[in-house]
Amino acid sequence: MGNATDAAAQDAARLAERLAWGTVDCLPEGALAARLRAASEQGRVLRVKLGIDPTAPDIHLGHAVVLRKLREFQDAGHRVVLIIGDYTARVGDPSGRSSLRPILSGEQIEANAATFQEQALRILDPDPERLEVRRNSEWLDMSMIELLGLMRTTTAAQMLERDDFAKRFAAGEPISMLELLYPLLQGYDSVAVKADVELGGTDQKFNLLLGRDIQRAYGEPEQAILTMGILVGTDGQRKMSKSLGNQIGVTDAPEEMFGKTMAIPDEAMGQYYRLLLGEELGAGDGDTAGAGAESDAAGTGPATGETSARDAKRALARGIVAWLYTEAEAEAAERHFERVFVQREAPEEIExxxxxxxxxxxxxxxxxxxxxxxxxxxxxxxxxxxxxxxxxxxxxxxxxxxxxxxxxxxxxxxxxxxxxxxxxxx
CATH class of the missing domain: 3.10.290.10 (RNA-binding S4 domain)
Incomplete structure (x- = not known):
């Protein structure tokens, strides 16, 4: 019996290590392995939560980072619970914000939600055994008594510990009561769907940890949390964002996706490899990318080390296009890039x-x-x-x-x- 127990614990620890690869945080230490082992003993799969507010109609590779990690949980046999935040989108997530977020209309939220779900399924497995899609309006349209009960779980002092709130408070800038309420609503999502694990970007760490507190207050087992790094945009400096014009959309045409990837700075390649392809840039590639190889977007720069920055970037671009499309379309996109940007010729087919x-x-x-x-x-x-x-x-x-x-x-x-x-x- 002891040997079987030890073996189960070792299997859970190995799987937890694999699933945590590439994350910034996996908290608390040992929690993911414990949840994996408990689920196995109970004969069930983990419920792995991601909440997304549909504040924009399209998703880009920055969103795809977390979606890719969710797919790893699906491929390991677990169920993803994708929460479309149609209710929380009316509040506005203050994470990383220095000002109030504008409120969207109901029509905008509905249109964005439909598009987001469709595009997310380019990455996630749509099998109902592996994916559960919910809207948090199912449970957040609660009575005043229920809302007051939720608010009792957290103190104002806790909320003001958040870095973004603390900075705005110190600067005398407004913080609306709605914004203070947002992390509570996100935390209650975890109670409603009985989340075992929750994923998010590093800017969501406070909210994810608060979700554990709220689960505990409601007598629910506390979730493990995993945070992913924030993908920089094509400028290599700022967070990928449509509003900044530095995004690569998951529905961009293969040629556009390949070309935009080739335009990222060499220094950003390591992060793109790790977060989007799930692998490290090779030692030779890393020397090239980070130690002064000056390749241009067309891949005409000098080669140094085992593999040039140009070749490493082409491999990255092929990998991303093949992931979101097919190998054949990735190869066609590379031929298009070679013809148009290296040989300076027009594409073979022009609309x-x-x-x-x-x-x-x-x-x-x-x-x-x-x-x-x-x-x-x-x-x-x-x-x-x-x-x-x-x-x-x-x-x-x-x-x-x-x-x-x-x-x-x-x-x-x-x-x-x-x-x-x-x-x-x-």
């Missing part, structure tokens, strides 16, 4: 854009805005800065209108990655 001539002229800012989803003023700025070419010619300042005959059949290139073949006639 056509049909235009109507007005007095024999084509107004390019209007066409660019319509085709690529940018404003006309942004299109004019790109033209004036030399970022737009027609055929082999770079358009000059104020060259916003061109003859239809000149444009017809030519390839319009906007920036580095956007192409259209122009055709006269609608």
């Amino acid at each position: 056509e854009a049909h235009f109507a001539s007005e007095e024999g002229m084509l107004h390019l800012p209007g066409l660019i805005a319509e085709e690529f989803g940018i404003s006309r003023s942004e299109a004019r700025r790109l033209i004036d800065q030399g970022g737009v070419s027609l055929g082999e010619e770079v358009l000059g300042t104020d060259e916003h209108n061109v003859a239809s005959e000149r444009a017809d059949g030519q390839v319009l290139k906007v920036g580095k990655r956007r192409f259209r073949r122009l055709r006269a006639g609608m």
Whole structure:
């Protein structure tokens, strides 16, 4: 009996170590292994929770970091409980914020929730045995008596220990009661779904630990918590965010995804490898990436060490595209990158854009805005800065209108990655 018990404990410890790989925190120490062992003895799987507020319509690789870790739990046989925070989105998560977060309308929240769930399933296993999707409006639309009972579990002093709250309080900046309530609501989510484990970014550590306190107050077993590092954006410095324009979307086209990955600074490669591919950048690659190899986005920089930064970055880009698409599409994306950015040729296949001539002229800012989803003023700025070419010619300042005959059949290139073949006639 003793040997069997020891073996079960060792198996749980090994699995916990594997699942905790790549995390920043796995707390409390030994809690994950204990939960794994207890679940095994009870003949059940772990319930692994992630709560996401649908505050934006699309998800990017920053979100994918935690989703990937959730998939590891699924592949190990456990069940992910994905909570769409349709109720908490009305409050606004203050984590990492220095000001009040704007409140979304119900219509915005619903639209974002639908899109987020669809995109998350590009990473998560949709098998009902492995995935449970809930909305926290199921239990957070509670009575005043229930809400007061929840608020009794935590003190104001505890809440003001949070780094972001503490800084705002010291600076005399406003902290709304709604924001103070948010961590309590997130913690109650863990009570409602009987979470064994909760995952989040490092900016969620306070909330995740508070969830343990709230579970204990309600007489529930306390969850283990795992935090993941915050992925930097393509600028290599700031947190990946659509609002900062440094994101790589999980639904970006393979060619776009490959190209954006090739544009990240060499110093960021190690983090991308670890958080997105679940592996460390090799010793040779690490020497190249961190010790002065100056590769450019097109991969034309010098090679040093065993493997050049260029090759390591190409392998990273292929790996990310293959993960979210297929190996074949990853290979095609690399060929596209080679043709367009290294050989400086147009893509093999270019979408056509049909235009109507007005007095024999084509107004390019209007066409660019319509085709690529940018404003006309942004299109004019790109033209004036030399970022737009027609055929082999770079358009000059104020060259916003061109003859239809000149444009017809030519390839319009906007920036580095956007192409259209122009055709006269609608």
